[in-house]
Amino acid sequence: MQVTSSVREPLVTGGKTYKDVTSDVSRQVEGKPTVGWLLGMAVSLGALLLGSIALVATLWEGIGMWGLNKTVGWAWDITNFVWWVGIGHAGTLISAVLLLFRQKWRTSINRAAEAMTIFAVICAAMFPVIHMGRPWLGAYWALPLPNTFGSLWVNFNSPLLWDVFAISTYFSVSLVFWYIGLIPDFATIRDRATGIRKTIYGALSFGWDGAAKTWMRYEAVSLILAGLATPLVLSVHTIVSFDFATSVIPGWHTTIFPPYFVAGAIFSGFAMVLTLMIITRKVFKLEDYITIVHIELMNIVIIITGSIVGIAYITEFFIAWYSGVEAEQYAFVNRMFGPYWWAYWSMMTCNVISPQLFWFKKIRTSIVATFILSIVVNIGMWFERFVIIVTSLHRDFLPSSWVMFYPTLSDVGVYLFTFGLFFTCFLLFAKFFPVINMAEVKSVLKSSSEKVKR
Amino acid sequence: MERDKNFVLGIYDDEDVLLNAVTQIRQSGVKIHEVFSPYPVHGLEHNLGYRRSRLPIAAFLFGLLGTTLALTMQFYMMKFDWPMIIGGKDHASFPAFIPVTFELTVLLAAFGMVGVFMVSSNLKPWGQPRIFDIRSTDDKHVMAIDLVNNSHLERERIVEVLKASGATEVNNKSFE
Known part of the structure; x- marks a missing residue:
């Protein structure tokens, strides 16, 4: 039974029927690629190719190609890793946490957000893998495999190892969650297709027939997966923050890190979802499904998480002063007024001030403003990780080892490679997979479309 | 007929x-x-x-299996097979084993349940x-x-x- 609210805005506008949903979403899967898509693909593949030069150079010569030195042993690699993992938090949050909270507006954005999550986690995982220097031996360092040392196992006390388990579990569970949701939609496309496409989408749909019994099990699986994915998504960035928090480096050794990192991850993830969805809805003409209401709700999540991040920055400072630990106090003053002041203040402006603009209804319901601010937020979140990592390291305990970090072309190139990979994957997804979860949108249609109501 | x-x-x-x-x-x-x-x-x-649907029960059992396997593996490797002192801590540092235990619980619960779902609903690529x-x-x-x-x-x-x-x-x- 569907209940129609007289107060709430409809989730799907334009008076869509069930058939409209099917044809609107299947259209781009079935049609020829548009010029915009081909152009986007060309740019992404260009970035991928250009970046792969740097990647090959790094693998061939070793990570000496990066700008790391004796003092700053972690810089862009882990900054990019944390940044991509953070972005990868929105998808599962939207599909799992919002499912548990019965937020029906998630239905039109969850598919693309989950796809984004999966691709972002792949990009993130690139960095720890590459930084091992000889990744083809990496399995021995990262996984508990028997080896010729009889067996000298991996260290289960290390947060870096926890990260291996957290990221790989997160990736595989998100992938399964995403794919289970795709099966009914692949069946819809299969039943509209002919020839080779019917065979391909038939295989992808796993022989789905939409029987009530299968739907019942599907719903049970979705609910349990959501229940499992909710603590999982929180655990992943918590464990990422342990990489820093369990060390004894001033500026890293703080208990606030787990909640602060999780909030930051949701913040940047929602920003990336907005960036991608604003383009996707425009290019694929899905304005009736991803409405201004969706954009506004996501902006509200950005205000909340952005404010949590802002409070965390201030708390860190207060505690550094209050702790009375000189090294800690120095680390924070150095962030603000040291040689990396520009990175610190970029972070503050982008992450603390800019999301506060969304308090104005005019701004949070403006597509142009949202698009710009969503990119600003992600720039800010990159700087946040850079500030935490590099400014805490570059002024060592010994003043004789104080240095600056300068990225090399390989640093920039490998980062570019992940951008190329991310957008190539996303564009392929947007062309060949249904970008909106048709089945779930149909299930909320009755409470939001005039034509379907009786 | x-x-x-x-x-x-x-x-x-x-x-x-x-x-x-x-x-x-x-x-x-x-x-x-x-x-x-x-x-x-x-x-x-x-x-x-x-x-x-009894799938939640399947998920719970697979999760339990994950917890057991993860704890057994970590205690065996860290305490019995090759004990090492790390940071002066006990070989069997139970709290440090929790993150990996949690992840493997979730992993096995999710994959086990989805596997049972696929089999029970007869979902397969060649279906x-x-x-x-x-x-x-x-x-x-x-x-x-x-x-x-x-x-x-x-x-x-x-x-x-x-x-x-x-x-x-x-x-x-x-x-x-």
Whole structure:
């Protein structure tokens, strides 16, 4: 039974029927690629190719190609890793946490957000893998495999190892969650297709027939997966923050890190979802499904998480002063007024001030403003990780080892490679997979479309 | 005439009509083979009289297996097989084993449950579904009624019941 609210805005506008949903979403899967898509693909593949030069150079010569030195042993690699993992938090949050909270507006954005999550986690995982220097031996360092040392196992006390388990579990569970949701939609496309496409989408749909019994099990699986994915998504960035928090480096050794990192991850993830969805809805003409209401709700999540991040920055400072630990106090003053002041203040402006603009209804319901601010937020979140990592390291305990970090072309190139990979994957997804979860949108249609109501 | 080959199909446009129809039809003594929908209809499984899915139990058991395996593996490797002192801590540092234990619990619960779902619902890449009406993945709810299973009733009577319950179309479907 569907209940129609007289107060709430409809989730799907334009008076869509069930058939409209099917044809609107299947259209781009079935049609020829548009010029915009081909152009986007060309740019992404260009970035991928250009970046792969740097990647090959790094693998061939070793990570000496990066700008790391004796003092700053972690810089862009882990900054990019944390940044991509953070972005990868929105998808599962939207599909799992919002499912548990019965937020029906998630239905039109969850598919693309989950796809984004999966691709972002792949990009993130690139960095720890590459930084091992000889990744083809990496399995021995990262996984508990028997080896010729009889067996000298991996260290289960290390947060870096926890990260291996957290990221790989997160990736595989998100992938399964995403794919289970795709099966009914692949069946819809299969039943509209002919020839080779019917065979391909038939295989992808796993022989789905939409029987009530299968739907019942599907719903049970979705609910349990959501229940499992909710603590999982929180655990992943918590464990990422342990990489820093369990060390004894001033500026890293703080208990606030787990909640602060999780909030930051949701913040940047929602920003990336907005960036991608604003383009996707425009290019694929899905304005009736991803409405201004969706954009506004996501902006509200950005205000909340952005404010949590802002409070965390201030708390860190207060505690550094209050702790009375000189090294800690120095680390924070150095962030603000040291040689990396520009990175610190970029972070503050982008992450603390800019999301506060969304308090104005005019701004949070403006597509142009949202698009710009969503990119600003992600720039800010990159700087946040850079500030935490590099400014805490570059002024060592010994003043004789104080240095600056300068990225090399390989640093920039490998980062570019992940951008190329991310957008190539996303564009392929947007062309060949249904970008909106048709089945779930149909299930909320009755409470939001005039034509379907009786 | 064999069972599971010849069907009468009732096509429904609206989920609420369908929900009432299912109750009505079952009350009038017609056995429903299955209902095919383009999206999950809440309460349909209840009206059809299906038992609650036991997949959550499968998930719990697989999760339990994950917890056990993870703890056994870590204690065996860190305490018995190659004990090492790390940071002056006990070899068996239980709190440090929790993150990996949690992750493996979630991993096994999720994959185990999805595996059981795939097997129990007969979902596989080479699966060839029996399509009763192609519109059931688009915009129609399709109710299939097995004629042999309902041999105590006249075909006309079944059609009558379906029409009375609000079906917009009533069709025949036979499989080879």
